[in-house]
Amino acid sequence: MQVFAAFDHCTYLELAISKIEQEGIHKDRILAVPLKSNDDSVKLMDSIHHSDGISLFDTGAALATAFAVIGVSIGFKLEWGPVYWGLIGAGSGLLLGFAINLFYYTVIKKRKLKIGGSAKKTEVVLVIECREEVFSRVEKILKEHYALGIGYIK
Known part of the structure; x- marks a missing residue:
């Protein structure tokens, strides 16, 4: 079973990973992927395919x-x-x-x-491969450490 969770890049992520490792899930079964943030520059001219709601006219x-x-x-x-x-x-x-x-x-x-300081911080996607018996504990740990979202695949 694979569990996916999204976190802000913060210490709660580190704590969640260490708690999950204490549950008996090996480091090789945990993958953390930081997402790159997009360029926050404002595009002033809209195209036919994208509009950001900003009008100069x-x-x-x-x-x-x-x-x-x-x-x-x-x-x-x-x-x-x-x-x-x-x-x-x-x-x-x-x-x-x-x-x-x-x-x-x-x-x-x-x-x-x-x-x-309202610029978006990057997020991290955490992928955990575990057995179904451990899933409820892993989900509880992720929720306790403020995961933005949790998903899974059986």
Whole structure:
């Protein structure tokens, strides 16, 4: 029987392995595989196959609308007229909103992740090969040592 468990990379993992060894399971029957963490860089442009929920154009669209209304209103008194000034206002609002979101997601959000320490730690997958009679004790040990998840194959 094979038992699979996921752990955070911490001392509880070491304690769980030593307890399992005390239960009579030899080191050759225990495998710990650390998982590499993915690059946490934010991809700002979505593709057709993946979207992360971050939009750079929502603030730009709102500002484009507001600036277009202001441009049209002021354009009645200016030389080029309301249409041109409305388009100039919409374009400048779109660019300003895009720049604000770009700055926010590339500078401020990254800094929050680094300062807050909320960057994901790597996890470790523990694979234990044991007999069915020992499974309940192994499962109990894994739960006592804060395994994130436990699975098994008979």
